[in-house]
Amino acid sequence: MSVGIRHDDLRKRNRAMVISAVRRAGQPSRTEIAATTGLSHSTISTISSDLIGEGILAESKGGEPALMKRGRPQVGLALDPDAAAVVAVVLSLNSLSAALIDYAGNTIAEESRRLVTQRMEADTLVDECIGIVRRLIEAGNKGAVLRIAVAIQGVTDSGSRTLLWSPITPHDDIPFADKLEQEFGVPVTVENDCNMIAEALRWRDPSRYRDDFIAILLSHGIGMGLVTKGELFTGTQSSGGEFGHMIHRPDGALCRCGRRGCIEAYAGNYAIWRNARQGDENAEPLADLSDGDIRALADAARDHDGPEREAFRKAGEAIGFGLGSMFALFDPAPLAFVGVGATAFDLMEPHVRAAIAKTAGGLHSKAISFDTEPNEVPLIREGCMMRALLYVDDEVFAPGTPARRAQVGVA
Amino acid sequence: MSVGIRHDDLRKRNRAMVISAVRRAGQPSRTEIAATTGLSHSTISTISSDLIGEGILAESKGGEPALMKRGRPQVGLALDPDAAAVVAVVLSLNSLSAALIDYAGNTIAEESRRLVTQRMEADTLVDECIGIVRRLIEAGNKGAVLRIAVAIQGVTDSGSRTLLWSPITPHDDIPFADKLEQEFGVPVTVENDCNMIAEALRWRDPSRYRDDFIAILLSHGIGMGLVTKGELFTGTQSSGGEFGHMIHRPDGALCRCGRRGCIEAYAGNYAIWRNARQGDENAEPLADLSDGDIRALADAARDHDGPEREAFRKAGEAIGFGLGSMFALFDPAPLAFVGVGATAFDLMEPHVRAAIAKTAGGLHSKAISFDTEPNEVPLIREGCMMRALLYVDDEVFAPGTPARRAQVGVA
DNA sequence: CAGTCTTTTTTCGAGGCTCGAAAAAAAGAG
DNA sequence: CTCTTTTTTTCGAGCCTCGAAAAAAGACTG
Secondary structure, three states, rough: OOOOOOOOOOOHHHHHHHHHHHHHHOOHHHHHHHHHHHHOOOHHHHHHHHHHHHHOOOEOOOOOOOOOEEEEEOEEEEEOOOOOOOEEEEEEEEEEEEEEEEOOOOOOEEEEEEEOOOHHHHHHHHHHHHHHHHHHHHHHOOOOOOEEEEEEEEEEOOOOOOEOOOOOOOOOEHHHHHHHHHHHHEEEEEEEHHHHHHHHHHHHHHHHHHOEEEEEOOOEEEEEEEEEEEEEOOOOEOOOOOOOOOOOOOOOOOOOOOOOOHHHHOOHHHHHHHHHHHHOOOOOOOOOOOOHHHHHOOOOOOHHHOOOHHHHHHHHHHHHHHHHHHHHHOOOOEEEEEOOEEEEHHHHHHHHHHHOOOOHHHHHHOOOOEEEEEOOHHHHHHHHHHHHHHHHHHHHOOOOOOOOOOOOOOO | OOOOOHHHHHHHHHHHHHHHHHHHHHHOEEHHHHHHHOOOOOHHHHHHHHHHHHHOEEEEOOOOOOOOOOOOOOOEEEOOOOOOOEEEEEOOHHHEEEEEEOOOOOOEEEEEEOOOHHHHHHHHHHHHHHHHHHHHHHHHHOOOEEEEEEEEOEEOOOOOEEEEEOOOOOOOOOOOHHHHHHHOOOOEEEEEHHHHHHHHHHHOOOOOOOEEEEEEEEOOOEEEEEEOOOOOOOOOOOOOHHHHEEEEEOOOOOOOOOOOOOOHHHHOOHHHHHHHHHHOOOOOOOEEEEEHHHHHHHHHHHHOHHHHHHHHHHHHHHHHHHHHHHHHHHHOEEEEEEOHHHHHHHHHHHHHHHHHHHHHHHHHHHOOEEEEOOOHHHHHHHHHHHHHHHHHHHHHOOOOOOOOOOOOOOO
16 A cells, blocks of 8 residues: 655655666756756755765766856766675576676676586575675675676566576576575665666667567577566566467477477577477477577578578567567567577568567557667676666665665675 | 656645545544554644545544544544546447446436447447436536546557547547547546456455456457556556457457457357357357357356357367466466356366466466456446546645536536 | 856755644543 | 543644755856
8 A cells, every 4th residue: 555755755755866867867967957857956956965975976077078158067967986886697598797886887897607507506506696796896895785686587586586487497496685685785686687688778778768668588588578658567476577488379389498389489599490400399499509500590591491481480470479469468669689589580570570460469560660689698787787776776875874884795 | 757756746645645545444534544644643634634624525423333442532534425526437339328426436326328339420429428428417416527537348548538449339549538528628538448347346355456456358359457566557558458359379260350369259259159159260250249148158058068168168268378378477366257258257267277277377377366247337337436536536636726626517 | 358148056045744742632431 | 520541633843845046157258
């Protein structure tokens, strides 16, 4: 049940507004902030001088070299890089990477390593994460780490605390957040990688990806990050948005998840390969497949008509019908296809469009715009970083808690 | 972009909180309101005496006959029935009904009539609505009508102003809200009937239908009203939630919407009849089918194995796979099946469950609870009424506008 | 190069809002 | 008839935002 607004909430919220305006705009002047937030100049003045006093914002003197405008020159406000630091961890199939990031979003230190995730114990996986974070904090020596955000391929709980299921490991219900919090004494969240891709797109290109858009990861499996009405869409109990496991053909092709007829069982890398090379929808999905394999299939499909081309057709069709079903629920939106599969999207696009056109969402199928981005890794990391920073913005600074907390981690 | 909170918004919001607490609780005392809103007693006292002064609330003296408790007895606050009135209009296939409702939710006057909606011009349809509303306002003579809410079977725009498409009429894009506003000078909304069903369920049984649930209308077509995270789920451009037009089998059975393979083309009344009696998925859907026809099919299916039973099996399967796909996106939730089809739900349920169990959403398929309610009409009306009243609560009274507005309508 | 303009930022008093504490009100209990 | 208990109102304090006016900081002008 929603609750009344207290008097002191007011300041908290408006502080949060100011911080968020600065993060979005980069180096806005106080006047600009007043304009975007709708608050008065005097309020902005008070709040920003508070924030500067607390070491959260800083006047950016060395900014633009004077705009040659008349009048008193604006002085830009920027986030103080030293106000805090966060760690963004990205865990995917056989790969772990992490970065230490300052409050302004600059990467201070990073590390990547290869693991054999599918053969590791759950605890070992967690320990690897703890290790990489610890090394970064030690190396960076950047002061207060206020948040750790982990992005994982798989399904997490809606509280962003536990990895419920993931294709990268045979283990279920791994309590990443609890374990890491216990270790470092800092709030931790675990979120779905595709949701982080959506978050990143929003910051990269706010004009295109604003209130409603869809990011689809075409990779070994199929993932989705979805923003509706300005909010990241998640399930009620899990991270949700498992587009790849919507049903394309009831009782159809065998999916990596053990069920049948999922979209992924037609459009995931392994499914495309299976259709092109094995011709048997029921064959056990391959565990490993390199990006090169997919590019080779795509080249073959472009070169001549044959099973490869047909495999991409089926993939496009599955994605298209899936999108059509989704659009029946909440209307079409701009799409970004991310991951290796995006390099072969030319082979799928006509079939995606044809399928969408056969569905209720297809009313405006020609107007639906597609965009592709072959490399998902930087997007996941960026999104994860932004998520961590936004948590700090909202939860740590806004309530008026004094900024620099007790030094964390590294016992 | 979200905007800062001004100082005067505070009071507005807290007024709205108080009103909403009273509407939910019935006759709460000031102390109870303080508890549910989290505001202090003094604040509640000030706000409620304002509201009483404005004629929005009233102390309910004739309430409970003293609870025999020690201490000063609580005095219940109730919505003043005379504070306002709203009109709820429900338009469905061949039927139009409306009710004049006071601010406390009591029906003052109502009227129903049969129309042949499919053969009427768009303007005539609108005029019928105008007529019924005018007669109610005249008959009720209840003072200020502050809101008119229309519930229609079909797709409306996200601004709740226009009927974009509906199976009850061949005409598209009928601007109901504009036309009615022009006529009566009162804000008007047009919303999807299934969304109103969801709204109604929430008020009828808040313990079961609270933050996350799904209402599915099993009727000539298949509709859905969906509440996620406490909010009615709508599309970004339309009323959305067109569960019936998610794709069950690509290029499958012919749907009333002209496309193929929609869930509705297997589970709508016409589809069940078609499968049971015609055995041809491609036959043109029947326009009319009585509730009796469906009951007869159900009886036959219960009586002996045959095409009727098979038709209900197919319907259940389509619904189950559809739900499974939806649950992949946002996790399972309690379900209410509403409408004639609900009387035959015993025939479908096992197949619904079996299908869900084959999907990603089926992880906990046994825990998903179903409920049935054969008559959708009262639900639609109730939901529509609540919607109208809530609009009045939030938009009209909360901003502090003096309550009783200029008398409306009835020139 | 000194004064004028223009725009940004700060200052200051006014008006509102919520809160906590204390007072008042309204019964039942003894 | 007085004491208890609980609800409701009253009142002053402390914040918060706002608008207007003042201060600040360069660019422009002759």
